[in-house]
Amino acid sequence: MTIAETTVRETGQDFIRDIVRADLASGRHKTIVTRFPPEPNGYLHIGHAKSICLNFGIAEEFGGRCHLRFDDTNPIKEEQEYIEAIKQDVRWLGFDWGEHLYHASDYFEQLYAWAEHLIRAGKAYVDDQTQEEMRATRGTLTEAGTESPYRRRSVAENLDLFRRMRAGEFPNGARVLRAKIDMASGNINLRDPVLYRILHAEHPRTGRAWCIYPSYDFAHGQSDAIEGITHSICTLEFEDHRPLYDWLLDSLPVPSHPHQYEFARLNLTYTVLSKRVLTELVRGGHVTGWDDPRMPTLAGLRRRGVPPTAIRDFVKRIGVAKANSIVDMAMLEFSIREHLNKTARRRMAVLRPLKVVIENYPEGANEEVEALNHPDDPAAGTRRVPFGRELFIEHDDFLENPPKKFFRLAPGREVRLRYAYFITCREVIKNSAGEVTELRCSYDPATKGGNAPDGRKVQATLHWVSAKDSRPAEVRLYNPLFTRPDPNAGSFAADLNSNSLEVLVAVRVEPALFNARAGEAVQFERQGYFCRDSDSTPERLVFNRTVGLRDTWAKVGKSNT
Secondary structure (H helix, E strand, C coil), X not given: CCHHHHHHHHCCCCHHHHHXXXXXXXXXXXXXXXXXXXXXXXXXXXXXXXXXXXXXXXXXXXXXXXXXXXXXXXXXXXXXXXXXXXXXXXXXXXXXXXXXXXXXXXXXXXXXXXXXXXXXXXXXXXXXXXXXXXXXXXCXXXXXXXXXXXXXCCHHHHHHHHHHHHCCCCCCCCXXXXXXXXXXXXXXXXXXXXXXXXCCXXXXXXXXXXXXXXXXXXXXXXXXXXXXXXXXXXXXXXXXXXXXXXXXXXXXXXXXXXXXXXXXXXXXCCCCCCHHHHHHHHHCCCCCCCCCCCCCEHHHHHHHCCCHHHHHHHHHHHCCCCCXXXXXXXXXXXXXXXXXXXXXXXXXXXXXXXXXXXXXXXXXXXXXXXXXXXXXXXXXXXXXXXXXXXXXXXXXXECCCCCCCCCCECECCEXXXXXXXXXXXXXXXXXXXXXXXXXXXXXXXXXXXXXXXXXXXXXXXXXXXXXXXXEEEEEEEECCCECCCCCCHHHHHHHECCCCEEEEEEEEECHHHCCCCECCEEEEXXXXXXXXXXCCECCECEXXXXXXXXXXXXXXXXXXX
């Protein structure tokens, strides 16, 4: 990203906002009305966050409003659980639709009336072909489609059949209502698209009142028109649908004529944002649910400890473009890390404990050392951390035969224990397998607070916890869900990372973490950013790693090449 691009994006300038500014300046619109129209057939993912931030953000910036409208036109896949989850996610991101909550199902009666209007105008007909027959006669990108043998039905016959479809006389798939446009059109979406299909299924809101349901293309533009949407903002895959969007609005007595604008969807490395694939990951048991912290869903990111402000910052950084591209996951991590570095309080936790006994520390003695809650925020204050004769340090912070550039603890070497004392390793205890299980050390009482009065320096500072006063915890370390930066959505199972979750069950944490709130961000010093998981209990502490202290994605990429 160039400096110029960064400046443009940080000042909230992009081609859609330029269009909005021009429309307001010309008087084309006096008030901006946008909408976020999710299908309630799954949980929202970070790609949706881009659309949410764009639609709600534009409304906020230009003094307009943004509607939340559920495109609930397919009862087979929709659930109330998804509706409630979507509301929660939008609010969590920091946006509110106020009184403007709508559903496409609010307009079913009006949409049906408009379908009859098209039939009377000779612009729609009932087709008895099967789905396979319609697919076979639709044509290709280079060959025109073939007209249905039912295309020339009379208006009276079409009205009669359509009304009988509504009355429930026919089984699923027996008939559909199609627009009569142009089977030779170069745009396949204009080759007599389906407007209504028969679905004998219970709808989350309308129950069994309907057994025919409008297609997305028929419901979407007309719902926009009913609500007076001024800027219908969609991702690029709907660009070829825009002529149909306009054809329907031009063919119907709608109260307004919105314009559709397309922008590039979000694509992330090591991530699949296909709702179909995400659904299969959940149903196939590859993850624990929609809120699994490995999932790119907003629920998963929230459970992982990602703050909503970091997601909004990330969306702002990547900007709004007209061409699709792939964003490096490191950019999202950067935004998360940058936010948490400023806000997360510091705590000490030892992920892979190695016992340390300070032999010259008085047996039975205990004290507390003062530790900073945040080194860059004096207002965050300090806390008291218990210290005693027996401690735990990270196993990786000791090597019996260290290489040249290893500056941490080793036999005969002195290091600093953060906020406490200098210690020196005197003896290494091993088990029968030759594994290091304990270190015998000495400490210098004159170095309390971590500084030597004689001015001597050490090359490493280690975090630690008191063996007596710490508590065990479970820590979950999350790695990329896929092994490739460009996983294949068509055969995603082959690219799944079998090491996407590492569970550490012998972790020890300091007392300040005992009562951490679920979702509260903390930095485990020298380890990364973590949050207490929602399934923790007072007896069982569980923490999720949100992100490491440094960019890990470069290493991931190298390891997979």
